[in-house]
Amino acid sequence: MNPQMIxxxxxxxxxxxxxxxxxLDDLKTxxxxxxxxxxxxxxxxxxxxxxxxxxxxxxxGRLRIFTTDADGNELTLTNYEPIRVFGDFAMxxxxxxxxxxxxxxxxxxxxxxxxxxxxxxxxxPDLGMAMIRNLTDRVRHITNYMTKIKAFxxxxxxxxxxxxxxxxxxxxxxxxxxxxxxxxANMVKTVQARQANTAQPS
Numbered sequence: 001m002n003p004q005m006i007x008x009x010x011x012x013x014x015x016x017x018x019x020x021x022x023x024l025d026d027l028k029t030x031x032x033x034x035x036x037x038x039x040x041x042x043x044x045x046x047x048x049x050x051x052x053x054x055x056x057x058x059x060x061g062r063l064r065i066f067t068t069d070a071d072g073n074e075l076t077l078t079n080y081e082p083i084r085v086f087g088d089f090a091m092x093x094x095x096x097x098x099x100x101x102x103x104x105x106x107x108x109x110x111x112x113x114x115x116x117x118x119x120x121x122x123x124x125p126d127l128g129m130a131m132i133r134n135l136t137d138r139v140r141h142i143t144n145y146m147t148k149i150k151a152f153x154x155x156x157x158x159x160x161x162x163x164x165x166x167x168x169x170x171x172x173x174x175x176x177x178x179x180x181x182x183x184x185a186n187m188v189k190t191v192q193a194r195q196a197n198t199a200q201p202s
């Protein structure tokens with residue numbers, strides 16, 4: 001990647017929540033050690049349950065983030081477009097991937113492994129602090145929404161579908177949460193439609 005592209009990407013990443021407060025020089029240093037990779041359409045970059053030690057930045061193409069239920073049915077959580085950071089949770093906490101990522105069309109990404117990230121910290125300490133702060137904020141954000149989702153599930157279990165829809169009719173600037181909300185709302189509407197069809201006289 002040439003210096004001009006690195007500069008432009010660093011400027012863009014600096015506006016993101018993940019790298020708030022990180023200097024332009026630190027971001028350029030990080031980008032300079034990241035590995036550039038391309039994947040054809042329909043390629044699975046990683047799947048739920050995989051060991052994950054790499055954070056990615058999507059710089060070209062579109063990506064689908066999805067999960068599967070116990071029966072193997074896929075549930076799309078969100079679609080990503082450039083410029084988007086993903087996979088950072090697994091890089092920081094060393095846990096397995098919580099969802100799968102698939103290229104919708106040909107994609108280009110930059111990858112940063114945990115080992116590379118740790119080597120960067122002495123030179124770029126603000127980078128580590130920003131990512132840990134972002135992780136903490138996201139966990140708090142998700143915890144708040146999980147409380148709302150529990151209330152939604154309780155109402156759904158009682159057959160209170162309209163009330164459940166109101167409970168889940170929330171807005172979020174987190175794409176994964178917004179995707180879950182949309183999926184839950186569609187699930188309620190599907191259940192309602194099935195019950196309406198069952199109730200109709202034959």
